[in-house]
Amino acid sequence: MALTAGVVCIGLLGSCTKDPLKNMTNEESRIYITNYDSTVNFEAFKTYSISDSVAVVSNGSLREKTLTETDAAFLQAIKDNMQQRGYELVGKDDHPDLGINISSVFNGQTGVISYPSYWGYYNRYWDPYYWGYGGYDYYFPYTSYAIYQIREGALSIDMVDLKDANSNKKIEGVWNGLIRGEAIFNASTAASQVKALFDQSPYIKNNQ
Amino acid sequence: MKSFKIFLIAVLCTGLGSPLFAQQQKLTMNINYAVNTPVGNFKSDIVDKTSFRGWNVNILYGVTDRLSLGLEAGFADYHQKYPRQIYDIKNGNISAVLTNSIQTIPVMVKGRYNLVPSGIVQPYIGVGAGGNFVSYNQYLGEFASGKSGIYFAASPEAGIMIPFSRHGASAFTAGAKYNFMPFAYGDAKDLNNWGVYAGIKFPLK
Numbered sequence: 001m002a003l004t005a006g007v008v009c010i011g012l013l014g015s016c017t018k019d020p021l022k023n024m025t026n027e028e029s030r031i032y033i034t035n036y037d038s039t040v041n042f043e044a045f046k047t048y049s050i051s052d053s054v055a056v057v058s059n060g061s062l063r064e065k066t067l068t069e070t071d072a073a074f075l076q077a078i079k080d081n082m083q084q085r086g087y088e089l090v091g092k093d094d095h096p097d098l099g100i101n102i103s104s105v106f107n108g109q110t111g112v113i114s115y116p117s118y119w120g121y122y123n124r125y126w127d128p129y130y131w132g133y134g135g136y137d138y139y140f141p142y143t144s145y146a147i148y149q150i151r152e153g154a155l156s157i158d159m160v161d162l163k164d165a166n167s168n169k170k171i172e173g174v175w176n177g178l179i180r181g182e183a184i185f186n187a188s189t190a191a192s193q194v195k196a197l198f199d200q201s202p203y204i205k206n207n208q
Numbered sequence: 209m210k211s212f213k214i215f216l217i218a219v220l221c222t223g224l225g226s227p228l229f230a231q232q233q234k235l236t237m238n239i240n241y242a243v244n245t246p247v248g249n250f251k252s253d254i255v256d257k258t259s260f261r262g263w264n265v266n267i268l269y270g271v272t273d274r275l276s277l278g279l280e281a282g283f284a285d286y287h288q289k290y291p292r293q294i295y296d297i298k299n300g301n302i303s304a305v306l307t308n309s310i311q312t313i314p315v316m317v318k319g320r321y322n323l324v325p326s327g328i329v330q331p332y333i334g335v336g337a338g339g340n341f342v343s344y345n346q347y348l349g350e351f352a353s354g355k356s357g358i359y360f361a362a363s364p365e366a367g368i369m370i371p372f373s374r375h376g377a378s379a380f381t382a383g384a385k386y387n388f389m390p391f392a393y394g395d396a397k398d399l400n401n402w403g404v405y406a407g408i409k410f411p412l413k
Binding site: 029200 | 225261262263283285287289292294297299300301302303304305309312345347348349350351352
């Protein structure tokens, strides 16, 4: 009888735990992470240009660049938010103050990689020649503070300082927005996801 | 109120001397359903909802008619989901639905002292102390981080037993206990809680 009671108890204990992921919606599963260089005055930038496609990065290597319906939706959402914040879109050959790159980041490995490795190979995905600054390296001052464990897809939006690239002799990252979670690569929710990143980044503005 | 007190005293005294030595040298199992409410830092910073997913089980040996010693194991599952908020991190922010999920499984040496061993209603006090298996997980969205390990736990308690028969060792049990559970991780400084329980006690031999 004691054994039976014990088995029943253990069974009841195991079944009593409430699963945190059960009934979690896709929206609830998502996290929006923003990092920025707090020494940068974003009002000093007036114009920006944005990449014409999305880099698909897999295990630290550029797989391809794509412009799917979803990619286009994210690009447009970023343009909309930048316009609302007072920045002017110009062509990449028109000496933009800011450059914006978008990457879909995947890790097919079961292990864990740290996010700095994404920035460590950044030249592979976004050649500085694209922005007219061949020979320069990218530099992201916040990489050492942002260690993310990536086991599945993530969307990374990187804002780099082109205005000061010549004087700095490098292309500095000034802001990064990262989206992770369920069903993030979805054209119908691209606008709301990008808006979430900008909503928590009120310092990105140019009121002049 | 006065009549109630007289009734209570009468109830407690009615059985005095009747079912003599009902507990002595008996091995009993007590299974209880438990409800636990976080207090202090646990309540203010981690989970403020009461857990209705808890149990405790003890096996006690009647050393004397009043004193029983043995082992107790328990379980409680705490869960709370906070709506999406923006949190500060170094050089940035993170927006997430935050979920705390905590399970405690104390396994303790237990002593229980029956204040009125022959009463129809038998009040008792007790205390347990031992290890506490803790699984602490904090989810940002669907992404979990946390800590698991064995920590100290101590639980003073007070309750009543109501035997099903005058000479039987089986009884209805109900009580309350304070669970002192040190723990440190992130914002958590302890997992202290108080709980109430109710169940049955029956002899194993």
